[in-house]
Amino acid sequence: MIDWTFDLLLAGGLLGLAWQIVASRILFRSVVLFIVFGLLMAVTWARLAAPDLALAEAAIGAGITGALLLSAYRALLPDRDDGGEGGSPPPAVPPWAAVGVAVLVGVLIAGIGWAVVGLEPPEQTAGRLALAKLEASGVENPVTAVLLNFRSIDTLSEVVVLFVAFLAARVVAQDLVHAGPGDWLRASRREPLLVQPLIAFIAPMTVLAAGYLLWAGASQPGGAFQAGAVLAALGVLLRLTGRLRPTEETSLPERLVLVGGLVLFSAIGLASAGVASAVLEYPPGWAYELILLIETALTLAIALPLVLLFSGSGGLRGEVR
Amino acid sequence: MALLDALSAGLLLLGGLFFLTGTVGLLRFPGVFDRLHALTKADNLGLGCVVAALILQAETGWVAAKLVLIWMLALIAATVSAHLIARFSLRARGGARRTPP
Numbered sequence: 001m002i003d004w005t006f007d008l009l010l011a012g013g014l015l016g017l018a019w020q021i022v023a024s025r026i027l028f029r030s031v032v033l034f035i036v037f038g039l040l041m042a043v044t045w046a047r048l049a050a051p052d053l054a055l056a057e058a059a060i061g062a063g064i065t066g067a068l069l070l071s072a073y074r075a076l077l078p079d080r081d082d083g084g085e086g087g088s089p090p091p092a093v094p095p096w097a098a099v100g101v102a103v104l105v106g107v108l109i110a111g112i113g114w115a116v117v118g119l120e121p122p123e124q125t126a127g128r129l130a131l132a133k134l135e136a137s138g139v140e141n142p143v144t145a146v147l148l149n150f151r152s153i154d155t156l157s158e159v160v161v162l163f164v165a166f167l168a169a170r171v172v173a174q175d176l177v178h179a180g181p182g183d184w185l186r187a188s189r190r191e192p193l194l195v196q197p198l199i200a201f202i203a204p205m206t207v208l209a210a211g212y213l214l215w216a217g218a219s220q221p222g223g224a225f226q227a228g229a230v231l232a233a234l235g236v237l238l239r240l241t242g243r244l245r246p247t248e249e250t251s252l253p254e255r256l257v258l259v260g261g262l263v264l265f266s267a268i269g270l271a272s273a274g275v276a277s278a279v280l281e282y283p284p285g286w287a288y289e290l291i292l293l294i295e296t297a298l299t300l301a302i303a304l305p306l307v308l309l310f311s312g313s314g315g316l317r318g319e320v321r
Numbered sequence: 322m323a324l325l326d327a328l329s330a331g332l333l334l335l336g337g338l339f340f341l342t343g344t345v346g347l348l349r350f351p352g353v354f355d356r357l358h359a360l361t362k363a364d365n366l367g368l369g370c371v372v373a374a375l376i377l378q379a380e381t382g383w384v385a386a387k388l389v390l391i392w393m394l395a396l397i398a399a400t401v402s403a404h405l406i407a408r409f410s411l412r413a414r415g416g417a418r419r420t421p422p
Binding site: 192194195198201202205 | 394397398400401404405408
């Protein structure tokens with residue numbers, strides 16, 4: 001009974017929020033509601049007994065994406081000092097087009113759902129196969145086994161997507177408009193007293209949590225994506241409080257980190273073609289070590305583009321305050 | 322065990338009550354400071370009650386320690402963000418030019 005009520009509340013909340021996000025005329029409201037949507041989504045994944053997804057959704061879907069959207073929203077605001085004309089309202093989609101697309105998508109989803117419901121349940125699903133072969137993967141967490149071993153090509157592609165997204169953002173990036181520290185960080189104004197203690201406590205805790213998530217990924221929910229998102233959150237915090245200064249050019253270490261995950265992943269995958277039997281198949285006995293190595297590199301390669309996307313800059317420099 | 326369970330349930334209900342009043346206050350109060358005042362009740366006391374209830378149900382000490390850590394992190398984050406919001410809004414309405422920190 002309680003379960004049903006809770007699930008109904010969740011589903012109703014998700015649908016209601018989704019409608020509010022799309023229908024709201026106020027952009028800021030949509031952004032905030034989207035963050036709430038991400039949180040509810042995370043709870044939903046947890047309810048569906050998928051803690052890995054719940055962690056990823058909470059960290060990336062609600063946290064980092066929310067920060068990205070808020071920073072994009074701030075960039076869209078017309079500059080009050082200029083009194084300029086910037087910030088023209090986005091072109092409205094004609095209602096008939098919206099309804100047409102909605103109906104089309106609805107029919108498509110309903111059709112797929114109808115087809116899937118009509119299917120015979122397969123005897124041997126990929127999930128069961130993965131669970132049966134879990135011992136061969138080198139890790140105990142089935143999700144990590146699938147992500148980093150059985151279907152590592154997918155993970156590799158996901159990291160490529162993130163990297164390409166960062167490159168694309170750099171291509172269309174404008175000059176650093178918000179390069180300077182925020183208003184309250186100007187030298188004439190003192191930093192709020194509580195910020196420094198917050199950083200001093202949160203920063204080590206975040207690094208610890210990211211390391212824990214990375215390490216736990218082998219046997220429990222966790223892994224590179226969650227750890228990377230947590231690290232990225234620290235980067236966002238440091239950027240917001242002026243501990244990191246955005247720069248146009250990307251330094252060599254940053255470039256190394258950005259491509260490090262991809263290069264290492266691909267190199268190990270290709271090398272395995274010689275040592276083991278196939279591309280992206282780990283040599284026997286080395287799976288765990290290699291997975292941990294790749295995940296570590298991936299954590300950094302996921303965290304840095306996310307922070308740079310938030311910062312809207314090519315690089316970051318430490319700023320001594 | 323029954324006593325522990327009852328205590329947990331009571332604490333959870335109390336926490337939910339704090340969250341409810343905090344949310345109602347956040348929605349109904351007119352000004353920024355009033356809303357912050359309402360919000361802190363939900364954040365600190367509500368979450369505190371929920372965490373205390375969960376600690377009673379925790380199987381190992383580590384789980385309890387992690388829960389306390391979560392509560393502390395939320396407390397610190399809520400404190401600092403409330404402070405920053407209050408400070409900003411005091412300045413935005415042309416209040417104290419140089420607000421003491």
